[in-house]
Amino acid sequence: MWSFFHKLGSPPWLYRISGSILRWLLPLTLLGLALGMTWGLFFTAPDFRQGNSYRIIYIHVPAAVVALAGYYVMATAGAVSLIWKMKMADVALRAAAPVGAALTFVALLTGAIWGKPTWGTWWVWDARITSMLILLFLYLGVIALYEAYDNKEAAGKACAVLSLVGTVNIPIIYKSVDWWYSLHQPASIKFTGPSSIDPSMLYPLLLLIISFYALFTCCLLMNMRVGILQREARTKWVRKLVGL
Amino acid sequence: MLEVEGLTLERGGRLLFENLSFAVGPGQLLQVEGANGAGKTSLLRILAGLSRYGYSGQVSRHAPLLYLGHHSAVKALLTPRENLAWHVSGEATYSDNDIEAALARVGLYGYEDVPSHALSAGQHRRVNLARLYLSAAPLWLLDEPFTAIDREGVIDLESLLVQHVERGNTVLFTSHQKLSVNYPLSSLSLSEGLRP
């Protein structure tokens, strides 16, 4: 266990292993995505209440689920970076932020597009929606903070602090917004519960959720490889890698 | 008092120093020299423990220190007296008498209660230098302490530094001026390594 942990901190090892993981994971991911989307778009029956617009669920829910999970990945990397001072954790944190932000954006966007035909409006101030918006701000904050620092090593630590503080906040935001909304006016629109989903609709959804997780991993690893190269640009192993 | 091992620093794509190792002990007066941009300030900030990222190497420090940087840490809205009495370095609590004596030593007698923004450039820096007369820290790290100080002021300050090291303390300072002191002066030149 500890030796694995130790290896994780080693840039050349991480660079090599990520390369071999990506070689099989990336094609699988793309395949899963293509398969799942085609299945969802063309081979399922429409929802009896929402008609064909419900097909957006196959993007919306995986994106939302992985975007939320991504924040915890990022915050964990932040904690590791602060506690064990592991430099590769900074790289992971920095690599996770844009992926999480993009997935959050996709969840928001598909949600808004879905809202128009089903609710008749692009936007409502619902608990889940508002907290998703705030999640986007949190991701953007981490990215902007990293970019604003000149000293990238310090930047990693600053982002670690910020993402840890954000972890505390996410449940608070969710609860508070939930309560706020129900206080001011009763929720007139409810999400359809997952239990109401027919199994034939559920399988492609599950496939896509898994594919989105895999996609997140792929992007994370690819971003990390860039980060490792930038950080280790002057070392011997990179020099050898470039062919000098 | 202070040991440095294998310190390497790169800033803005330039290697400032590589594998720098030295140690300073009690009674040593060390002048860090180097052209503008050689990395003197960067080095002092690392030694003080202010910079903690972006360099490699070991720094070990075994004594409380006093650091004076390029910025004077003098609040323009406070008077010299208040600046010393409420100083944020937390080193000690000085009595009002000590403060007055220290201000008088740096030539600010009569200016104790003038707001610091109404002081001349040199007087402003002198408020900060007054801390040296109050400090008991065994290790002083001074970044260009002679800036904007007039000739007599420089002489006073030189003798203060000598007095401090003669008591078995250590002073490490940067300056572009040549000191004229009656004391063995080591020097660390940032483009050539340590000269005894």
Next chain:
Amino acid sequence: MLEVEGLTLERGGRLLFENLSFAVGPGQLLQVEGANGAGKTSLLRILAGLSRYGYSGQVSRHAPLLYLGHHSAVKALLTPRENLAWHVSGEATYSDNDIEAALARVGLYGYEDVPSHALSAGQHRRVNLARLYLSAAPLWLLDEPFTAIDREGVIDLESLLVQHVERGNTVLFTSHQKLSVNYPLSSLSLSEGLRP
């Protein structure tokens, strides 16, 4: 070039100088001396026309001037090149070649496009000093131009000042350092009056 008659200034309840009269003409290199707080900066600001209230006496100036004050007028967010190209003194419009040459003269070759906040203290001041290599103004008023500049830099700057006065211009500067130039240096000591 510049005549001063019966200048009297009081600041913060202290008489800094009284009935000061002097004139500087072409080819004169004048060092204003005095302890910290003697009133050198105040005098230079009056001569430059920046202070216009609170003193009595006559100042007459017959030539365009270049004034460098304690503050370096270098914008931290602009690069050295931009700082010179867009300088607010409105003296002239410099070509990019001139700017590069001037920056190289002050040792900032390679730093033309680094944001100024990433420069060391001395490099920051050097950006401002580069203006001296670009300026054609016959009268220079320089307030402590040697601050934070290293030894070679001081020598360069000294020879630049001499070169300027040798061309029939006038330089009036303050400094606490003794200059070592091959040129007759007048000095105005603010506690003792003008010495030839």
Next chain:
Amino acid sequence: MTAPGMLAFSGRLLRRQVVLSLRRPVEIANPLLFFAMVVALFPLGLGPAPATLASFAPGLLWIVALLANLLSADTLFRSDFEDGSLEQLLLAPQPLYTSVLSCVLAQWLVSGLLLALLSPLFAVMLNLQPEAIPVLLLSLLLGTAVLSLVGGIGAALTVGLKRGGMLIALLILPFYMPVLIFGSAAVQAVITGVPATPHLAILAAMLCFALALAPLAMAAGLRISIDA
């Protein structure tokens, strides 16, 4: 080498100021963010009912524009004063009138203009009537320019003071009031179906007046306060 002419110098100054603002996005983004945030916070604080939000819109948008301007007024000459650039500007051979005018113009370009251009977005978010939007835009364009010029006078008079930051708000607020009143009245007029032209004409007249006189006051103020 001769000194550049008045216009060339003003152009250079304008460019410098704009670049400086762009390098420090805070100064641009803050008023905008502020604007956006107020608009976003209102549903959170007041409840997300569209109808009440709409009735708020004209006054709210104008008040926020005014506050955003007030908050950035002090920064006009502050950093130039602190790093010595202002001294150099005062010593420049070019007339100070045009120099300060380009400083104000630069500030307006990255604050007032941007704010006005973005206001339709916020107006939509607050459910303002679509017919009122062009008038809102126009009134903000004219009005923020007046606000910037007036704010510049306050900034010039207080820039040299070590402890006078609050002063500027007190000095310029009385001059801001008429602008606010005519500005929000113009938008309100469209909503109630009255022509908005008279209000807009008054705003335009104010702008001409301010353009002619404010730079004079600013120049005088700077020369005095450099010596404070």
Next chain:
Amino acid sequence: MTAPGMLAFSGRLLRRQVVLSLRRPVEIANPLLFFAMVVALFPLGLGPAPATLASFAPGLLWIVALLANLLSADTLFRSDFEDGSLEQLLLAPQPLYTSVLSCVLAQWLVSGLLLALLSPLFAVMLNLQPEAIPVLLLSLLLGTAVLSLVGGIGAALTVGLKRGGMLIALLILPFYMPVLIFGSAAVQAVITGVPATPHLAILAAMLCFALALAPLAMAAGLRISIDA
């Protein structure tokens, strides 16, 4: 001569910070003026119908308090950073936890506390029900303290940045939202006749939480951003 203890040092720091604020009244008066202005301008911009004003009062007062706090958050460590005092504070032998806590406390005393104490005045101006005023006061007292603590984290993380001023708003706004929601909900509860205690209790819990954790984050942030 020995270094003063943690508490003595914090007390001294608190005193210094408060005196500094008092010497520069801008920092105190600006948020207050801002508060006063928004409250005074709203009737101007919206037309003074008492009933509608009253219904908006809780949310409005809370939004303004939040904005006032947001605008002053950046100044917490800024001037100390610029003149080198912050370096000295970081080198002090006393724990940074208590030092930053007293900095925040000083800021809260001259902003949040003052704002809360003055809020009844503004509440009356907006026709808020008299019964709701004590709750407003209490919720502002608790809430602004949380806001100051959270704002301090943002200030600590961004103080060393040359071009990141806007950032602080982006960083801390997500953390401000829950406070706004519970704060205005507490006041609203009184108006609708529901007990406000749960909301206040949650605010108090948030405060305890922030008091325990925010100084840690601030201390870490300062140590990091001093060499940005």
Next chain:
Amino acid sequence: MYFDSFQAAMAMDGHGVFVWSAYGISVLVLALLLLRPWRQERRVLRELATQWKRSNQPPRGTNHSQANSGLSREGSDAPGS
């Protein structure tokens, strides 16, 4: 296959605009997400290779003469490059 024709799949009973735009934009974003690091990695590797070939020695100076920066002229590693 649920739909009878291509037209039906495009229209989706009137919801086609929403569904297709949602899928389209999402796929675009995901593609960018994957392409960006891929291209970045290649660029970084290329830059490192050319940079080192040009200087013909490791970019880190091994002698101290390179470290006196400040006043000396260093053509090779100007910060802009």
